[in-house]
Amino acid sequence: MNAESGKMKKDPRNYNTPDKQIMGVEHVDNIARAVLTLTREVAVLTDRVLVLETLLEKEGVVTSEAVDTFQPDDTFQKRADAAVSAISAGVIAALQGADRD
Amino acid sequence: MTNAFQDPELRQRGRASVDFLAQMAVAAGPVRSEVDEAIAEKVSDPDSLPEDLDERLAHMDAMLADVPGYTTQKLMGDWHGRMHGRLSAEAFEEVQDDLAEAFAKAEQGPATITLNPDREPPAYWDGVHFHRTTGGWEGHEHMGYIHGEIIHKKIVGRFFPGGIFQQRRNVAGMAPRDDYARILDMGCSSGHFTTALAQVYPDAQITGIDLSARMLEHAWRTANANGWNWQLSQQAAENTDFDDGAFDLVTSYIVLHEMPADAIKAMFAEAYRLLESGGDMLMSDVTRYSDMDKLGVWKADRGAAFGGEPHWRESASLDLAELAREAGFTNVTTSGPYPYVIQGHKA
Numbered sequence: 001m002n003a004e005s006g007k008m009k010k011d012p013r014n015y016n017t018p019d020k021q022i023m024g025v026e027h028v029d030n031i032a033r034a035v036l037t038l039t040r041e042v043a044v045l046t047d048r049v050l051v052l053e054t055l056l057e058k059e060g061v062v063t064s065e066a067v068d069t070f071q072p073d074d075t076f077q078k079r080a081d082a083a084v085s086a087i088s089a090g091v092i093a094a095l096q097g098a099d100r101d
Numbered sequence: 102m103t104n105a106f107q108d109p110e111l112r113q114r115g116r117a118s119v120d121f122l123a124q125m126a127v128a129a130g131p132v133r134s135e136v137d138e139a140i141a142e143k144v145s146d147p148d149s150l151p152e153d154l155d156e157r158l159a160h161m162d163a164m165l166a167d168v169p170g171y172t173t174q175k176l177m178g179d180w181h182g183r184m185h186g187r188l189s190a191e192a193f194e195e196v197q198d199d200l201a202e203a204f205a206k207a208e209q210g211p212a213t214i215t216l217n218p219d220r221e222p223p224a225y226w227d228g229v230h231f232h233r234t235t236g237g238w239e240g241h242e243h244m245g246y247i248h249g250e251i252i253h254k255k256i257v258g259r260f261f262p263g264g265i266f267q268q269r270r271n272v273a274g275m276a277p278r279d280d281y282a283r284i285l286d287m288g289c290s291s292g293h294f295t296t297a298l299a300q301v302y303p304d305a306q307i308t309g310i311d312l313s314a315r316m317l318e319h320a321w322r323t324a325n326a327n328g329w330n331w332q333l334s335q336q337a338a339e340n341t342d343f344d345d346g347a348f349d350l351v352t353s354y355i356v357l358h359e360m361p362a363d364a365i366k367a368m369f370a371e372a373y374r375l376l377e378s379g380g381d382m383l384m385s386d387v388t389r390y391s392d393m394d395k396l397g398v399w400k401a402d403r404g405a406a407f408g409g410e411p412h413w414r415e416s417a418s419l420d421l422a423e424l425a426r427e428a429g430f431t432n433v434t435t436s437g438p439y440p441y442v443i444q445g446h447k448a
Contacts, residue, residue: 029176036180040121040188047117068112068195077120084121088128095176096132096169 032095039091043084050080104196106203106326108254115192119255122185126260129177135170140396147396154414157399158406178407186235189251193243203326210325215334216314223337225361225412226312233409238313245319249291269297269354272442276383281305281350285375287338287368287384288312288356292320292331298352299329308348310336339367346377355440357386358405358416365416369428376447382430385440390417392438 023031051070055062072080104110111119143164144150151157165171230237234252238244258265273294281302289295289309298307309331311317317333324331336342338353339360351372357365372382390398405413421443425433430445 029179032176033180033183036125036177037184040118040184043121043124044114044117047120048113051113068114069110070113071110072116080117080120081124081127084117084124085128088121088125089131092128092132092173092177095173098169 035091035095039087043087046083046087047080050076050083104199104203106200106207106322107250109196109200109203109250111192111251111255112195115188115195115251118188119192119251122181122188122256123259125177125181129174132170132173132177136165136168136174139165139168139171144396147394150395150399154398154402157395158403161399161403175407178404182233182408183235185252185256186233186240186247189247189256190235190241192251193247197243204322207322207326211328211330212321212324213330213332214317214321216317217335218314220335220337222312223339223364225364226359229409229411231359231409239315241315243319244315245291245313245317246322248316249293249319249323253291253293265293266297268440269294270301272354272383272385272440273297273301273352275436275442275444276350276352276381277444277446278350278381281381283348284308284350284352285310285343285348285372287351287353287372288359289320289333290316290356292316292323294352294354295320295331296323296327297354299324299327299331302350305350306330306332308332308334308343310334310338310341312337337364339364339371341371341375343375345374346380348375349377349380351376351380351382353384355386357384357421358410358413360416361412362415362419365419365421366424366428369424369430373429373447378447380447382425382445382447383442384421384444385442386421387413387417388438388441389419389421390414391420392441 048067051067052062054076055066055070059066110116140161151160228237230240234240234244234248236244238248241247253265261268279302282305284298284302284305284307286295286298286307286309289311290313292309295307295309298305307329309317309320310333311320312335314335317335320331321333324333334342338356353368357368360368369382372384376382388401390401393401401417402414404410405417421441422433422435425443425445428445429447431448432444432446434444436442
């Protein structure tokens with residue numbers, strides 16, 4: 001029996017939300033990688049919303065195939081690049097602690 | 102939808118994913134600036150850095166440990182290294198069905214391919230994930246296509262003003278003659294430099310060799326799609342089955358840094374053997390460590406250490422001109438810094 005479980009036994013309410021550290025320092029890099037992986041998913045979804053907006057404005061009704069096979073022109077590409085660049089810059093700044101007060 | 106064999110249109114998820122990889126590099130600009138400013142402040146004299154390259158890596162890591170941008174730069178580089186192959190494979194798989202017709206057509210044509218699945222791959226290559234490509238060059242049934250058409254054209258190509266093919270054509274055109282009849286491209290991979298050779302020397306019979314079956318398959322389809330009669334075979338450049346004097350030009354494009362010194366020496370000797378009297382050698386590779394200051398070498402060496410380049414340090418430290426002369430070449434010339442081009446003549 002370790003100190004943590006001993007403490008838990010003293011007060012049964014400690015079982016409500018057990019105080020346990022899950023992630024060790026050896027997991028920090030994986031968490032950072034997960035952040036970047038999620039950033040990619042946000043970027044993909046942002047692009048998809050931009051495609052939807054563009055096609056809806058042009059066609060009124062769109063199919064998922066039309067969204068999947070949409071090929072950007074220069075105007076769209078610049079808009080998408082700017083949106084993804086802003087998302088990436090925000091995540092990069094946070095990773096550097098640049099969002100601290 | 103149907104798709105073109107070369108430079109295919111990607112579907113939304115794959116297209117946005119490769120765009121993200123490219124935009125991450127753009128967004129990392131301020132991080133690079135921050136790290137460069139910290140280095141300028143902390144390293145007043147690059148000559149004072151440790152001579153030993155491992156010590157220099159450790160020294161710079163310790164010196165920059167408190168620079169937030171340096172940690173972020175390492176993280177982003179690592180993520181890109183781990184993910185670019187996976188994301189590109191995913192983007193390919195989304196359009197694989199769309200490409201079926203183009204693939205079928207590209208398997209008919211004048212090019213030939215000879216694979217040798219029973220070969221003994223050299224230890225310096227076998228199981229190595231060069232460029233941290235997921236699973237290595239043989240890690241996906243269509244790795245040649247993924248590498249040649251998606252990674253190179255849709256990610257790497259964005260960072261080469263004028264395009265990666267113009268750079269290759271410029272190098273191909275550096276050979277001293279324009280009437281070569283039989284050209285061998287050593288380490289031809291998916292056929293990018295071979296394409297430049299075909300464009301610069303349209304009347305030559307071009308032969309390409311590489312260790313990777315998956316890369317050769319893409320070169321073969323590329324040749325067929327363009328009507329080129331390339332003869333492709335799976336062989337090590339340092340030990341081929343061609344006759345003495347079979348070629349009048351032997352080339353390689355930025356493959357030497359994927360080989361250790363003894364293999365490069367053997368490759369130069371093989372190139373000399375394969376050239377007829379009066380033939381030329383035209384090879385190229387990354388910037389020599391001897392042409393950079395200690396900071397430049399540290400940056401290149403660190404990039405290699407974490408970029409899936411196990412032989413870069415050994416290879417980039419070689420005096421290629423000296424090796425070419427030792428192999429028997431005369432009129433040896435070099436130019437650089439990147440690509441570093443070395444030429445020689447067989448008297």
